[in-house]
Amino acid sequence: MTDVQPRFHREVTRYDLVSRSLTVSRVERVAPEMIRVTLSGDELAGFVSTGPADHVKVFFPDADGVFHTRRPDGEPTGPVVLRDFTPLLSDGELALDFYTHADPGPAAAWAQSVSVGDPARIAGPRGSRGVPAGISRAILFADETAMPAVTRWLELLPASVTVEIIAMVGDGNWLAGYLGRTAATVHVTGRDASGALQTLAGLAPIDASTFVWAAGEATQLVPIRRHLRRELGLPKEQVVVDGYWRRGAADFDHHAPLDPTDPEE
Numbered sequence: 623m624t625d626v627q628p629r630f631h632r633e634v635t636r637y638d639l640v641s642r643s644l645t646v647s648r649v650e651r652v653a654p655e656m657i658r659v660t661l662s663g664d665e666l667a668g669f670v671s672t673g674p675a676d677h678v679k680v681f682f683p684d685a686d687g688v689f690h691t692r693r694p695d696g697e698p699t700g701p702v703v704l705r706d707f708t709p710l711l712s713d714g715e716l717a718l719d720f721y722t723h724a725d726p727g728p729a730a731a732w733a734q735s736v737s738v739g740d741p742a743r744i745a746g747p748r749g750s751r752g753v754p755a756g757i758s759r760a761i762l763f764a765d766e767t768a769m770p771a772v773t774r775w776l777e778l779l780p781a782s783v784t785v786e787i788i789a790m791v792g793d794g795n796w797l798a799g800y801l802g803r804t805a806a807t808v809h810v811t812g813r814d815a816s817g818a819l820q821t822l823a824g825l826a827p828i829d830a831s832t833f834v835w836a837a838g839e840a841t842q843l844v845p846i847r848r849h850l851r852r853e854l855g856l857p858k859e860q861v862v863v864d865g866y867w868r869r870g871a872a873d874f875d876h877h878a879p880l881d882p883t884d885p886e887e
C-alpha cells in the first residue's frame with residue numbers, strides 16, 4: 623500500500639546547527655540589482671538544504687574583518703552581525719543572492735565590496751520544510767529578496783504543478799533571465815499589495831489543491847495575508863506568508879508577528 627500524505631503536508635527535517643567558515647569563490651552580478659556571492663570550502667561538506675524557503679544565517683565582519691560569533695558558553699566574542707539569506711546549491715558550492723537595496727545594511731554593503739578569496743561565515747540551516755504534498759498549483763508572491771527562494775520552489779516542485787509568480791518588484795525585466803527557462807507564469811505587479819491583489823483577482827480562483835506562498839516586505843504582506851486567510855477563508859496549511867524584511871527596520875526578525883494587532887498571529 624502506498625503512503626498517501628494529506629494535501630499540503632510538508633516533510634520537516636531538522637539539522638544540528640553548524641557554523642561554517644568558507645571562502646568567496648565567485649562574485650557575479652546576476653541581475654542589475656542582484657549580486658551572487660558563491661562560497662566554497664571543505665566545511666561545506668555535509669551541508670544539506672531540501673526546503674524551497676530554507677535560510678542560512680550569514681555573518682558579517684566588523685571594520686577589522688573579524689567575524690564575531692558566540693563562544694560555547696553563549697558569550698559573544700564581539701558584536702555578532704547576522705542576516706538571513708536563501709542558500710542556492712550547485713556543484714558542491716553554495717551561492718547567496720544579495721539584493722542591493724537602496725539603504726544597504728551590512729549584508730547589502732558586504733555583497734558590493736567582497737572579492738574572490740575573502741573569508742565568509744554562515745550557520746544553518748536549522749531545518750528544511752519540503753514542498754507541500756498533493757498540490758496541482760502554486761501561487762508565489764515574491765519581491766526581489768524572495769526571488770532566490772522562488773528559484774528553489776521552481777526546482778523542487780514537481781513538473782506537474784502549475785506555478786504562477788506574482789512578482790512584487792518595480793521593474794521585472796531581469797526576471798526571465800534570473801529565473802531561467804521555466805514554465806511558470808510571471809505577473810509583475812509593482813511593490814504594493816494592492817497591485818498584487820488585483821493581479822490575484824484576475825487569476826483562476828484558488829481551489830483546494832492550490833498552495834499559496836508569499837514573502838517580501840512585511841507591511842505589504844499584511845493585507846495579502848488578510849485577504850487570503852480572512853476574505854477567502856483559506857486554511858492555515860494552504861497559505862504561508864513570511865515577512866523577509868520590514869521597511870525602516872534593520873535586522874528584522876522574520877519570526878516577529880507580521881501584524882501584531884491580528885490575533886491570528
Ligand SMILES: Cc1cc2nc3c(=O)[nH]c(=O)nc-3n(C[C@H](O)[C@H](O)[C@H](O)COP(=O)(O)OP(=O)(O)OC[C@H]3O[C@@H](n4cnc5c(N)ncnc54)[C@H](O)[C@@H]3O)c2cc1C
Nearest residue numbers: 677707708721723727728729730767869870871872873876
Ligand atoms: C528567510 C529569509 C530569507 C531571505 N533570503 C534573502 C535572499 O536570498 N536575498 C536577499 O537579498 N534577501 C533575503 N532576505 C532578506 C534580507 O535578510 C533582508 O533584506 C536584510 O534586511 C538585508 O540586510 P542588510 O544588512 O542589507 O540591511 P539591514 O541592516 O537589515 O537594514 C538596513 C535598512 O535597509 C532596509 N532594507 C532591508 N532590506 C531591504 C530591501 N530588500 N529593500 C529595501 N530596503 C531594505 C531596512 O528596512 C533598513 O532600513 C531573506 C530574509 C529571510 C527572513
